[in-house]
Structure formats: C-alpha cells, structure tokens
Amino acid sequence: MTYSTWLQAAARAGYFSRGVVYGIVGFFALLASLGTGNSTGTKGALVTLLSQPFGTVLVAVLVAGLLGFVVWRLVQAFLDADNQGTDLRGIVVRLALLGSALTYGALALYALGLLGLLSSGGGKTMSGFLDALAGIIGLDQLALVLSLVLFCIAVAHWWKVYSGKYSRHFDESAAPMQAIHVISALGLSARGVVFALLSAMVWLGIKGPSTAEGELPTTQDALSYIQQLPFGQILLFVLAFGLLIYAVYSFAEARWRQVSAP
Numbered sequence: 697m698t699y700s701t702w703l704q705a706a707a708r709a710g711y712f713s714r715g716v717v718y719g720i721v722g723f724f725a726l727l728a729s730l731g732t733g734n735s736t737g738t739k740g741a742l743v744t745l746l747s748q749p750f751g752t753v754l755v756a757v758l759v760a761g762l763l764g765f766v767v768w769r770l771v772q773a774f775l776d777a778d779n780q781g782t783d784l785r786g787i788v789v790r791l792a793l794l795g796s797a798l799t800y801g802a803l804a805l806y807a808l809g810l811l812g813l814l815s816s817g818g819g820k821t822m823s824g825f826l827d828a829l830a831g832i833i834g835l836d837q838l839a840l841v842l843s844l845v846l847f848c849i850a851v852a853h854w855w856k857v858y859s860g861k862y863s864r865h866f867d868e869s870a871a872p873m874q875a876i877h878v879i880s881a882l883g884l885s886a887r888g889v890v891f892a893l894l895s896a897m898v899w900l901g902i903k904g905p906s907t908a909e910g911e912l913p914t915t916q917d918a919l920s921y922i923q924q925l926p927f928g929q930i931l932l933f934v935l936a937f938g939l940l941i942y943a944v945y946s947f948a949e950a951r952w953r954q955v956s957a958p
Contacts, residue, residue: 700957703771707955710765713758714800715946717741718887722939725919729933735923737916742807755807762804768955769797775958778865792849839898842912846895853888857881871952876945883945886938893918 720741727733736744746755771777773794780786808814833841856862862880863873896902897913902921913921923932 703768703957704955706764707768707953708950709761710768710800711946711950711953713761713765715943715950716745716758716761717803717943718939718946719943720744721915721919722936722941722943725932725936725939728919728923729929729936731929735916735919735932735936737914737919738803739806739914740916742803742810746810752811755811759804759807759811762800762807766797766801766804769793769800771958773797777956777958788848789852792852795845795849839901843895843899846891846898850888850891850895853884853891857884857888865953866948867952867954871948876948876952879941879945879948882938883942886935887942889935889938890915890918893921897921 717738718741721736721738724733724736724740724744728735742755742758745751745758748754768777772780773790776782776786776790780789805814857880860877862884863877866873866876894913894915894917897917903913903917919932919935922928922935925931
C-alpha cells in the first residue's frame with residue numbers, strides 16, 4: 697500500500713468514526729428532547745458503544761479510525777495537505793486543524809482507557825495543563841482566551857456554510873452536491889451552535905453535570921444547558937437533529953472528500 701493510499705484510508709476511516717460518534721450523540725440528544733432519555737457527549741458515546749454486543753470490538757475499530765483521523769489532521773496542519781497557505785488565515789486554519797488532532801487524540805486515548813489498555817488517570821492531563829496555565833496568566837485571562845478560541849471555532853463553522861468553501865473539498869464529479877449542500881449547511885451550523893454554547897459557558901463560568909473542577913465544559917454539558925433554557929426541549933430537538941445531520945456530513949466526507957497526500 698502506497699503512502700497516498702494509506703493516508704486516504706486513514707482519513708476516510710477517521711471521518712466515518714467521527715460520524716459514528718456524533719450520530720450517537722445526536723441520537724441521545726433527540727431522546728432527551730422527547731423526554732425518553734438523557735443526552736450524552738463524545739465520551740459518553742464511546743461508553744454507550746462499549747455496552748453493545750461486541751462492544752469491545754466496536755470501540756477498538758473506532759479507536760483505529762480516530763487515530764487515523766489524528767494522523768490526517770496532523771498532515772493537514774503540518775504538511776498543508778489542503779493548501780491553506782502560510783498567510784494569517786492559513787496559519788489560523790492549520791492551528792485549528794492541530795487543535796482538532798489533539799481533541800480526537802484525547803478521545804482515542806479515553807477509548808483506550810475504556811478498553812483497559814491505558815491508565816484511566818490519563819484523562820486528568822488536560823485539567824492539569826489548564827490549571828498550570830491559569831497559574832501563569834490568571835484564571836480570568838485563561839477563561840477569556842478559551843472562550844474566544846471556542847467562539848472562533850463556532851464562527852469558522854458558520855463561515856464555511858456562508859462561503860460554501862466546504863464544497864471545494866468534495867469530489868464534485870462524483871458526490872451528490874445538491875444534497876451535500878443541504879447536509880453541510882445544517883450539520884455545520886448545528887456544530888457551530890455547540891461551540892458557541894461552550895464559549896459562553898466558559899466565559900460565564902457555567903459548569904455542567906459532567907464537568908469536574910478545572911475541566912472545560914463538554915458537548916454533554918452544552919446539550920444539558922440548552923435543555924434548561926426557555927423552550928429548551930424544542931431547542932434541544934432542533935440541535936439534536938442538526939448533530940445527526942452533522943454525522944451524515946461526516947459520512948459524506950468519508951465517501952467523497954478529496955484526500956491528497958502533500
């Protein structure tokens with residue numbers, strides 16, 4: 697298998713794994729909006745998958761996909777596989793891709809912990825890093841920086857929808873672009889809302905039910921928070937539907953996204 701073929705396989709497995717995770721998150725959020733279940737986050741999605749028949753095998757396969765996604769994100773960030781360039785915008789995009797690699801790498805490590813292949817104590821690394829950073833720059837300044845980063849990620853998702861730049865990464869000769877335009881708009885918008893909620897929660901110091909002291913709010917916290925707002929059940933239903941569409945968007949990327957080896 698050539699380097700290009702291997703990289704394509706890793707990227708497509710990663711997009712598919714991301715779709716599985718967000719499909720589970722969206723499904724449980726939908727149940728919560730209907731009053732028949734509780735919402736969950738990305739880590740909860742892995743726990744749910746592990747509890748299914750052949751759950752260990754399913755999570756192991758998902759870990760392989762997530763690690764493939766991490767590799768692809770690192771290639772995008774450091775080797776500029778998508779030709780983002782080295783101007784200010786390109787550097788910002790590539791830093792965001794690096795952040796994505798770290799996020800999904802942490803999720804893969806969490807899954808390995810569920811499988812008993814890593815110590816469960818590894819999950820405290822991020823909170824320890826944040827505590828150390830807060831000691832250097834101050835807690836309020838750290839909250840401001842993290843809130844701005846999360847809000848910028850939300851805006852980036854909405855900008856993708858407005859500009860339509862997501863489409864240039866699809867193989868337009870093979871992909872059903874009319875359907876993908878709708879799927880991308882709904883899915884990216886919904887995920888942008890989640891990041892905007894997390895940004896507000898960090899800035900306002902709002903803690904969710906799954907948030908330990910010194911840790912950032914999670915997707916589950918954002919979903920639980922929106923459920924508590926006026927008309928929260930309706931808002932959660934709309935957001936859950938959007939996250940399910942985002943899962944479909946991830947599956948579309950797994951099938952039709954252009955993956956080029958730099």
